[in-house]
Amino acid sequence: MNKRSNHQPSPTPASSSSSSSSLCARPRPLQRLAWLGMAGVMPLLCGTVLAQEPYVYGGFGVGQSRAKLDAERAINAVLPAGVSAQDISRDERDTAYKAFLGYQMNRNWAIEAGYFQLGRFNLGAQTTPTGAVAGRFDLKGINLDLVGSLPMNESWSLLGRIGTQFNRTRTHFEGSGAAAAATSDPSRRDTNIKLGAGLQYQMGGMALRAEAERYRVRNGLGYHIPVNMVSLSLVFPFGRSPTPAPRVSAVQQAQPVMMAAAPPPAAPMPEVVPVPLPPPAAGIPIPPRRMSFSAESLFSFDEAAIQPAGARALDALAQELKGTDFQLIMVEGHTDRLGSSEYNQTLSQERAEAVKNYLVNTGGIAANKISAVGKSESMPVTRPEDCKGQGKSAALISCLKADRRVEVEVQAEISAQR
Secondary structure, three states: OOHHHHOOOOHHHHHHHHHHHHHHOOHHHHHHHHHHHHHHHHHHHHHHHHHOOOEEEEEEEEEEEEEOOOHHHHHHHHOOOOOEEEEEEEEOEEEEEEEEEEEEOOOOEEEEEEEEEEEEEEEEEEEEOOEEEEEEEEEEEEEEEEEEEEEOOOOEEEEEEEEEEEEEEEEEEEEEEOOHHHOEOOEEEEEEEEEEEEEEEEEOOEEEEEEEEEEEEEOOOOOEEEEEEEEEEEEEEEOOOOOOOOHHHHHHHHOOOOOOOOOOOOOOOOOEOOOOOOOOOOOEEOOOEEEEEEHHHHOOOOOOOOOHHHHHHHHHHHHHHOOEEOOEEEEEEEOOOOOOHHHHHHHHHHHHHHHHHHHHHOOOOOHHHEEEEEOOOOOOOOOOOOOOOOOOOHHHHHHHHHHOEEEEEEEOOHHHHO
C-alpha cells in the first residue's frame, strides 16, 4: 500500500470531518453577535465621551491558560486507516502572556488592542498495531476589544470586555511505527469572538487587573476548541498623573493664550465662602446660612472624591456646627453647562453625596439631619450673555467657574426662626 492510500479517510475520520464542517459554520452568528453588541453601545459612547478627558494606556499580563483539546478526535483525525489509538494522554494547561494598548474614551469605556500567546498544548497516544503518535498545538494572535468599567469606589472597578480576535494555530504531529503516516504540520488562521470579565484596582500611577477571558480558536485540524485564560496585568497610563488636574488648569495648559474677545468672567468666588464663627455654646440655635464651595476646592477633575484641601474646608464647617441646634443641612451639587445633561446630573449627585458622607462619617453630623441632591446645570450663577463661546475654550471654562460648585444650606430650628 503506497503512502497516498494510507491517508484515505476511514469511516471514523469521515464522521469527524462532517462534524468539523458543522462546527465551522457556527462562528458566523457569534461573530455577528459580537459586532452587533459593539455597535449597540456606540450611541452611549458618543453621548458620554465629551464629558471625560481621554488618555492612552498600555500594559502586559501573565497567567494560566487551559484548552479543551478533544484529544480523541484530534488523534483519530490524523491516524491512517486501520490504526486505532490507545492510552491517550493530554496536557491542556500552559503559561499564557498578553500585551495591550488602549484608549480610554471616558470613565466607563475604552477600546483596547492587544497581542496574546495562549501557550503550547500537547497530546499523545499509543496505537494498535504497534506505534505511537504525539501532537502539539501553539496558539497566539491579536485582538480588538471594547472594555467597559463600572467604578465601585475610588480604587476598585468591575471590568467587562467583548471583542474579536484573530488567531493562528500551529499544529505538529509526529508518528512512528504503524502511525508513521500521521506525521504532519497543519496550521490554521481564524477570526472569532472573545469575552472577558474581571476586577481592577487603582494604585497610584498604575492599576492592577485580575481577569478571566475566553477565546474560541480553530485548531490546525479545522474544528474549534475553547481556551480559557486567567491572568494578572499591570496597566500604565501615558501622560496622565495619578491625581488628574482640574478641568480649568488642563485646558489652560493646552491653550495658554486667552481669547481676546472673550467677555470678562463673573466675579470670582472665594474657594470657601463661609466665615468661621466663634464656637457657640452647646444647644445654642445657629442662624440659617447658605455657603458655596467651588468644585475646584473640593474635587479633582471629573471626580467625586474629596481632596485634602476640600477635607480641610469641610472639617472647619463640621467643627463650627458642633454643639449647635439646626433643623436640616441641605447639600446641592451644581455643574456648568458643558457636557451632556445626563452626565452632569450624575456628577452633581455624586459630588453632593460625597460632601454629605464626609460630614456624616468624618464630621459627626447625624445622617437624618442632612440631605444631598444633584442639580446638574439647571441653576447657573452666570448668565448666557456673560459667557459666550463654542466648544471648551479656556476663556469659556474660566468664565463658567462660578457654576461649578457645591452649596450647603443650614436651616435653623423653627423655634429659633420665630
